[in-house]
Amino acid sequence: MDKPFAITLDPGSSLANKTGSWRTFRPVYVDRLPPCNAACPAGENIQAWLFHAESGDYEKAWRSLTENNPLPAIMGRVCYHPCQGGCNRQFVDSSVGINAVERFLGDEALKRGWAFEKPAKSSGKRVLVVGAGPSGLSAAYHLARLGHTVEIHEAGPLAGGMMRFGIPKYRLPRDVIEAEVQRILDLGVKLKPNTKIANIADAMKAGKFDAAFLAVGAHIGKRAFIPAADATRIVDAVSVLRSMEGEEKPMLGRRVVVYGGGNTALDVARTAKRMGAEEAIIVYRRTREKAPAHDSEIEEALQEGIMVKWLSTIKQADEGEITIEKMALDDSGFPQPTGEFEKLAADSVVLALGQDVDLGLLEGVPGLEVKDGVVQVGPNMMTGHEGVFAGGDMVPSERTVTVAVGHGKKAARHIDAWLAGETYAPPPKHEVATFDKLNTWYYSEAPHQVRPVLDIIRRQSTFEEVVQGLDEGNAQFEARRCLSCGNCFECDNCYGVCPDNAVIKLGPGKRFQFNFDYCKGCGVCATECPCGAIKMVPEET
Amino acid sequence: MSFQPVKFYQTGTFTVGNRLLPPEQRSVQSQEKRYNSINSGHRACQGCGEALGARYAIDAAMEATNGRLICANATGCLEVFSTPYPETSWQMPWIHSVFGNTAAVATGIAAALKVKRQQGERRNIRVVAQGGDGGTTDIGFGCLSGMFERNDDVLYICYDNGGYMNTGIQRSSATPPAARTATTMAVGPEPGNVFGQGKFLPAIAMAHEIPYVATATVADLRDLEAKVRRAMEFQGARYIHILVPCPLGWGTASHDTIRIARLAKETGVFPVFEAEHGEVKSVLAIRRQLPVEEYLRPQKRYAHLFGKTPQVEVIARLQALADRNIRKYGLLEGN
Ligand SMILES: Cc1cc2nc3c(=O)[nH]c(=O)nc-3n(C[C@H](O)[C@H](O)[C@H](O)COP(=O)(O)OP(=O)(O)OC[C@H]3O[C@@H](n4cnc5c(N)ncnc54)[C@H](O)[C@@H]3O)c2cc1C
Ligand SMILES: Cc1ncc(C[n+]2csc(CCOP(=O)(O)OP(=O)(O)O)c2C)c(N)n1
Numbered sequence: 001m002d003k004p005f006a007i008t009l010d011p012g013s014s015l016a017n018k019t020g021s022w023r024t025f026r027p028v029y030v031d032r033l034p035p036c037n038a039a040c041p042a043g044e045n046i047q048a049w050l051f052h053a054e055s056g057d058y059e060k061a062w063r064s065l066t067e068n069n070p071l072p073a074i075m076g077r078v079c080y081h082p083c084q085g086g087c088n089r090q091f092v093d094s095s096v097g098i099n100a101v102e103r104f105l106g107d108e109a110l111k112r113g114w115a116f117e118k119p120a121k122s123s124g125k126r127v128l129v130v131g132a133g134p135s136g137l138s139a140a141y142h143l144a145r146l147g148h149t150v151e152i153h154e155a156g157p158l159a160g161g162m163m164r165f166g167i168p169k170y171r172l173p174r175d176v177i178e179a180e181v182q183r184i185l186d187l188g189v190k191l192k193p194n195t196k197i198a199n200i201a202d203a204m205k206a207g208k209f210d211a212a213f214l215a216v217g218a219h220i221g222k223r224a225f226i227p228a229a230d231a232t233r234i235v236d237a238v239s240v241l242r243s244m245e246g247e248e249k250p251m252l253g254r255r256v257v258v259y260g261g262g263n264t265a266l267d268v269a270r271t272a273k274r275m276g277a278e279e280a281i282i283v284y285r286r287t288r289e290k291a292p293a294h295d296s297e298i299e300e301a302l303q304e305g306i307m308v309k310w311l312s313t314i315k316q317a318d319e320g321e322i323t324i325e326k327m328a329l330d331d332s333g334f335p336q337p338t339g340e341f342e343k344l345a346a347d348s349v350v351l352a353l354g355q356d357v358d359l360g361l362l363e364g365v366p367g368l369e370v371k372d373g374v375v376q377v378g379p380n381m382m383t384g385h386e387g388v389f390a391g392g393d394m395v396p397s398e399r400t401v402t403v404a405v406g407h408g409k410k411a412a413r414h415i416d417a418w419l420a421g422e423t424y425a426p427p428p429k430h431e432v433a434t435f436d437k438l439n440t441w442y443y444s445e446a447p448h449q450v451r452p453v454l455d456i457i458r459r460q461s462t463f464e465e466v467v468q469g470l471d472e473g474n475a476q477f478e479a480r481r482c483l484s485c486g487n488c489f490e491c492d493n494c495y496g497v498c499p500d501n502a503v504i505k506l507g508p509g510k511r512f513q514f515n516f517d518y519c520k521g522c523g524v525c526a527t528e529c530p531c532g533a534i535k536m537v538p539e540e541t
Numbered sequence: 542m543s544f545q546p547v548k549f550y551q552t553g554t555f556t557v558g559n560r561l562l563p564p565e566q567r568s569v570q571s572q573e574k575r576y577n578s579i580n581s582g583h584r585a586c587q588g589c590g591e592a593l594g595a596r597y598a599i600d601a602a603m604e605a606t607n608g609r610l611i612c613a614n615a616t617g618c619l620e621v622f623s624t625p626y627p628e629t630s631w632q633m634p635w636i637h638s639v640f641g642n643t644a645a646v647a648t649g650i651a652a653a654l655k656v657k658r659q660q661g662e663r664r665n666i667r668v669v670a671q672g673g674d675g676g677t678t679d680i681g682f683g684c685l686s687g688m689f690e691r692n693d694d695v696l697y698i699c700y701d702n703g704g705y706m707n708t709g710i711q712r713s714s715a716t717p718p719a720a721r722t723a724t725t726m727a728v729g730p731e732p733g734n735v736f737g738q739g740k741f742l743p744a745i746a747m748a749h750e751i752p753y754v755a756t757a758t759v760a761d762l763r764d765l766e767a768k769v770r771r772a773m774e775f776q777g778a779r780y781i782h783i784l785v786p787c788p789l790g791w792g793t794a795s796h797d798t799i800r801i802a803r804l805a806k807e808t809g810v811f812p813v814f815e816a817e818h819g820e821v822k823s824v825l826a827i828r829r830q831l832p833v834e835e836y837l838r839p840q841k842r843y844a845h846l847f848g849k850t851p852q853v854e855v856i857a858r859l860q861a862l863a864d865r866n867i868r869k870y871g872l873l874e875g876n
């Protein structure tokens with residue numbers, strides 16, 4: 001043994017000392033459910049697609065987004081974005097503008113002509129989709145991607161449902177609908193317009209369909225009894241908006257009164273204004289706070305000069321004039337008549353009081369259950385009749401485009417399983433990444449990027465789109481405001497802060513691994529992970 | 542500021558890495574193949590700030606010198622937990638000095654390297670010395686002051702955990718006022734360490750007018766790395782004083798080490814700045830100012846301040862010290 005003077009042992013590395021044995025807790029990488037994802041009715045994996053948008057890979061972002069929702073350019077315009085209501089960044093400054101980034105990606109896809117990947121093989125099964133609204137389109141898309149042959153039968157002349165025959169152009173330009181629908185048809189989905197299904201059982205038999213998805217929406221405007229003189233024009237909002245799409249534009253006159261407090265009321269009043277009405281007045285029996293319309297839309301309407309009579313009901317309609325009664329909220333927040341009346345000049349009254357479902361096509365179908373005017377479905381979106389599924393406005397729902405799209409996706413997964421004689425079991429939901437799981441110290445200050453808005457003159461006289469899109473610069477900035485709640489975004493913090501070098505960096509896109517030979521379980525990595533992607537769990541003894 | 546922070550990119554330069562930044566703008570610690578100058582298997586406590594601070598600093602120095610670095614290390618936790626013979630965690634030339642003479646040992650190495658260069662050694666090998674606050678501010682102070690005064694070509698790094706931790710948490714001249722240690726017990730009319738004693742070594746180092754003096758904490762990696770890099774650009778004596786929380790000595794949760802260091806900076810308790818030739822050149826501004834209580838409360842060494850009757854006067858005195866730091870170094874400016 002040749003050792004230097006006074007040396008008796010070989011110098012060794014401390015790697016011989018496995019400090020992992022000290023551990024009482026162990027860190028575990030987790031993927032928690034971001035609250036935005038949890039709040040999205042279409043089940044989008046928002047954090048995941050923002051992750052790609054952050055690095056400028058918009059195509060990957062779009063592909064990730066469209067795994068759940070085939071209509072991002074539409075959704076980026078009309079979705080009421082409940083995701084943003086759940087977004088953790090609101091507790092830092094203000095929510096991430098998810099909807100604006102979604103629209104940017106949707107528009108980018110249309111600009112660049114990105115197409116969906118065709119399914120690898122065909123199942124040989126035929127599915128009938130009734131109605132080409134968002135729910136039917138979403139179901140058709142998902143079914144087609146799963147390899148099924150899909151036909152959409154649509155009563156109207158064009159696809160889109162309420163997105164085309166309800167939502168006005170100034171919120172949703174029609175070329176956007178065209179393009180996003182076409183992309184679904186390019187997958188091989190067959191659309192048959194002007195084909196109203198009179199009876200679903202007959203149609204299925206005639207077309208040899210193995211299953212059907214019904215999404216006929218709710219199109220029959222609700223009426224209210226208003227004593228009226230013969231000459232008074234009383235029309236319903238859905239018909240007015242629908243006729244906006246035809247050759248014959250509706251005649252509403254100079255002074256238009258709209259009855260109702262939902263988004264439809266606002267849309268019709270704003271439409272009337274653009275059609276040249278001098279006055280467009282909304283009459284609603286409750287207060288602004290209680291109105292079902294979204295506050296941002298009320299705000300936009302007020303900016304455009306729409307007037308609102310809150311706490312008012314229409315008592316009578318005469319020629320050129322209506323009588324309204326003031327209401328007062330009682331202790332339970334319900335409007336009660338006060339006996340105080342007022343007269344308003346009105347050339348027409350538009351009723352925007354909600355819609356009922358036309359259930360004609362379901363007559364004689366056994367097993368179906370209809371409650372409160374809507375068709376009942378199970379957790380798998382199947383009606384009481386085997387093989388007939390339904391979704392969107394015709395089933396119990398919040399009646400939004402987003403919910404309709406979500407129903408379409410969910411139904412498609414269950415139909416796919418049902419056709420194979422199986423049941424679809426959704427993957428278990430991860431624990432939600434609540435704000436207390438984050439360490440927000442690490443995020444840069446970054447103000448919310450606001451979408452530009454059309455000038456007010458053009459908003460009052462044209463149907464040009466009111467809210468414009470973000471450009472690449474601020475869309476990416478907005479995406480980068482995302483905190484990546486609950487999902488590793490490769491910030492290297494855990495790798496850096498471990499006093500024991502017990503975190504192994506696997507390389508870009510591959511995340512990290514713990515080296516349990518040396519991890520002492522101090523928990524620094526978990527505390528300093530900005531996004532809450534590490535959890536400390538007790539070590540088994 | 543010691544470096545140009547990246548303003549946005551999601552987490553900017555606050556996190557260790559950032560996949561959105563070009564690789565050359567990322568930290569030394571974020572590299573997949575970093576030096577790991579002090580390797581796994583060391584016997585430091587769970588969540589040890591000193592082990593972390595040493596890897597941050599020495600890896601940065603290794604990077605700045607291309608791995609041509611020799612280290613002298615004073616007795617203390619860092620030496621004891623890393624090198625129980627025959628094992629060592631150091632993956633670099635490393636010499637254990639005694640408790641009080643590290644600066645002198647480093648001076649000797651620097652002198653030897655100078656001779657070697659005169660004899661034809663072409664490589665530019667640099668020297669770093671490191672020790673705890675006890676080994677630096679107390680027993681090693683004479684050697685260190687001499688090294689400064691002679692302007693020897695050594696970077697001296699002090700890991701300040703506010704006491705003689707390795708021998709059981711005794712008071713040092715860097716122990717903060719009111720802190721409980723084994724020798725400043727939380728008993729009597731003025732429990733904990735006394736006010737009005739001790740020293741702030743960075744200021745003394747600056748008084749020597751050496752080329753470079755800086756303070757840092759383990760909570761601001763990018764700042765710390767930039768300072769080590771900057772220090773390596775100078776020839777002569779340089780001093781970096783790093784605040785490294787000690788979970789055992791301070792009575793903090795092992796997972797809170799970085800959080801506590803961050804609070805020390807954000808409350809103004811520990812000023813983070815750099816100075817050249819005796820003059821302050823930049824400060825790391827407070828980002829979100831907090832009262833000192835936020836820093837004190839999670840630490841058991843201050844538990845006596847938060848008993849049945851909170852010691853509001855003592856807390857106010859500590860706040861006044863923090864406020865003085867904020868004024869003196871302009872810690873609220875420039876953010
Ligand atoms: C004015 C207005 C504005 C709105 N604004 C928004 C908004 O901004 N954001 C939002 O999220 N939601 C909004 N909504 C709600 C949203 O439009 C609906 O919830 C959504 O369109 C419902 O989708 P669906 O697919 O269930 O039905 P629909 O969109 O109504 O589509 C049903 C389709 O089925 C067809 N059909 C009906 N019967 C038959 C039959 N027997 N045979 C063949 N085809 C048939 C119809 O022609 C129609 O095309 C708005 C609604 C209205 C009325
Ligand atoms: C001359 C001498 N006196 C006392 C000691 C015992 N001793 C070893 S480490 C240490 C304390 C070290 O404190 P510090 O330098 O602050 O380092 P820390 O352990 O806190 O990191 C003491 C007192 C010694 N080794 N040599």
Ligand code: SF4
Pocket residue numbers: 034035036037046047050086087088089096098481482483484485
């Ligand atoms: S910060 Fe990002 S991941 Fe978190 S809730 Fe908001 S959008 Fe979702």
Ligand code: SF4
Pocket residue numbers: 027497498499500501502503514518519520521522523524525526588
């Ligand atoms: S910081 Fe390191 S030692 Fe501590 S728990 Fe995480 S991996 Fe383990």
Ligand code: SF4
Pocket residue numbers: 029487488489490491492493494495512525528529530531532533534
């Ligand atoms: S600290 Fe950063 S790199 Fe580590 S798990 Fe969390 S997000 Fe991922």
Ligand SMILES: [Mg+2]
Pocket residue numbers: 673674675700701702703704705706
């Ligand atoms: Mg010490």
